[in-house]
Amino acid sequence: MAVSQLSPVDAASSDVSGAPALDHDAIIIGAGMSGMYQLHRLRELGLKVRVFEAGSGVGGTWYWNRYPGARFDSESYSYGYSFSPELLAEWDWSEHFAPQPETLRYLNHVADRFDLRRDMRFHSRVTAAHYDEALRGWAVTLEDGSRHTARFLITAIGPLSAPTLPRIPGIESFTGQSCHTARWPHEPVSFAGKRVAVIGTGATGIQTIQEVAKTAATLTIFQRTPNWCAPLHNRPISKDEMATIRAGYPEMFRRCQETFSCFLHTPDPRGTFEVTEAEREAFLEELYASPGFGIWVGNFRDYLVDREANAVVSDFVARKIRQRVKDPAVAEKLIPTNHGFGTRRVPLETRYYEVYNQPNVRLVDLRETPIEAITPAGILTSAGEQAFDMIIYATGFDAITGSFDRIDIRGLDGVQLKESWAGGPQTFLGVMVEGFPNMAMLMGPHTALGNIPRSIEYNVEWVTGLVRHMRDHGLTRADARPEAVAAWTEHVKSIGAGLLSNEVNSWFTGYNSNVDGKQTRIIARYSGSAPDYRAWCDAVAAKGYPELLLD
Ligand code: NA7
Secondary structure (H helix, E strand, O other): OOOOHHHOOOOEEEEEOOOOOOEEEEEOOOOOHHHHHHHHHHHOOOOEEEEEEEOOOOHHHOOOOOOOEEOOOOHHHHHOOOOOHHHHOOOOOOEOOHHHHHHHHHHHHHHHHHOHHHHOOOOOOOOEEEOOOOOOOEEEEEEOEEEEEEEEEEEOOOOOOOOOOOOOOHHHHOEEEEEEHHHHHHHHOOOEOOEEEEOOOOHHHHHHHHHOEEEEEEEEEEEEEOOOEEEEEOOOOOHHHHHHHOOOHHHHHHHHHHHHOOOOOOOOOHHHHHHHHHHHHHHHHHHHHHHHHHHHOEEOOOOOOOHHHHHHHHHHHHHHHHHHOOHHHHHHOOOOOOOOOOOOOOOOEEEEEHHHOOEEEEEOOOOOOOEEEHHHHHEEEEEEEOOOOOOEEOEEOOOHHHHHHOHHHHHHOOOHHHHHHOOOOOEEOEOOOOOOOOOOEOOOOOOOOOHHHHHHHHHHHHHHHHHHHHHOOOOOOEOHHHHHHHHHHHHHHHOOOOOHHHHHHHHHHHOOOOOOOOOOOOOOOOOOOOOHHHHHHHHHOOOOOOEEEEO
């Protein structure tokens, strides 16, 4: 079927039914990993697609997060696209956990290879997207005021793309250099001879700190809440090893489809107390010595729901921190006390704890001495002022719903998405929202995140399948039925019941101390298994989408 039968993009002013013409079949917001792949798939269907991207290039997360030390915490080869055998055949990863510049190169290579840029517009931040029933489509407004219409609106805006600065008085007054990690300059930044402050000790802060500590004259780390970190154990990939990895791709991607969160690691079938103490200790030692997320997502099957089991794992990691940090008082400050291991995203590190043994590094515990202000010269805590040449804000994101909140998205009757999600997101499969016809979310709230590229590919395939179904049946409007949204939202809630991570303030639970209205925890993610998630979605498609109102 030709494009014009799906939507009247070729018509001068109106289609055969008299409806006003649309500029595009689909508008995708964002040229990160999900937007790139969605563009590719929809173009294969013959659709006219436009991607709007705020940045100057492709890559999304890997475009924006160029801070020092940024890299994969998942095995590189499991974190690329799997859809193209040619792409898999031609791309070599240089490290088991690739650094950001390599990943950005990879995504640029993908954009070149599939000629994606010709349908992308950069420097084009979307400020508003309004559904228009007369169009049976969306009108998208850019920062420059221009307006663009399409049948489908596909958000590929990322769960971690709306950076948040701390709400500290005087933040604008600082006269040195300062930067949020997700807005890092494109030019190289030198720390040599500089007095550097880092605020924030999440996964980003940890990667930044271990890098900056190598060259800064002094590095002062402002920590509000310590996180449980574990060793990354990165190493280069030799040519021979890459050949072996390549030969094993089909098997590896099959494994990713079977594991709980699509990672190469998956929970150990044993319960924490089903083994002897010696076996437990040996297993934890093995995990601590192994690369990647194994210690987090490949640990005993019950430790993320059973408090006692969790305490055992936490105690093991606490002992490691005490062994690695020479000053016992500093070690205690680095050991979390308000949440157990694995209940927040576990930052992976390379000699992070050893940084605190360096003479040029100092830890400031904000629970003891809170920041009172940023001053022109530096940072004022309750213990006094310290001068800096540079302040790095590794203070995280308004996660999962934040990127939606920053666009004025309105559905039927002008209802604003932000308003309708004020009490927490309500979705169908994390993809559709009732009252927002023809809008599909990639990596939206209530989807299975896990190994994100794997989840992206599945999400994109599902959305592509829906668009294909509509094209094949001459349908121009899809909305989620309210009962389907209620049932899915309830399912997401019930599946998260009992998870210790849902009792903790973190981006997993949509908590952000720096954003108004985000100081309550919500169920933001689908926390069941990825195979279960796919089974739900596949069943919907196989039945012909009865949960959607299609016409
Ligand atoms: P995170 O994990 O949300 O970490 C943000 C850090 O910044 C965390 O340590 C926060 O402490 C700290 N923070 C935030 N606001 C403040 C203020 N106002 N004062 C002091 N400290 C503050 O974000 P990341 O960028 O590290 O990681 C996000 C994800 O990106 C990561 O999990 C990966 O999946 C990739 P808090 O814990 O709130 O006390």
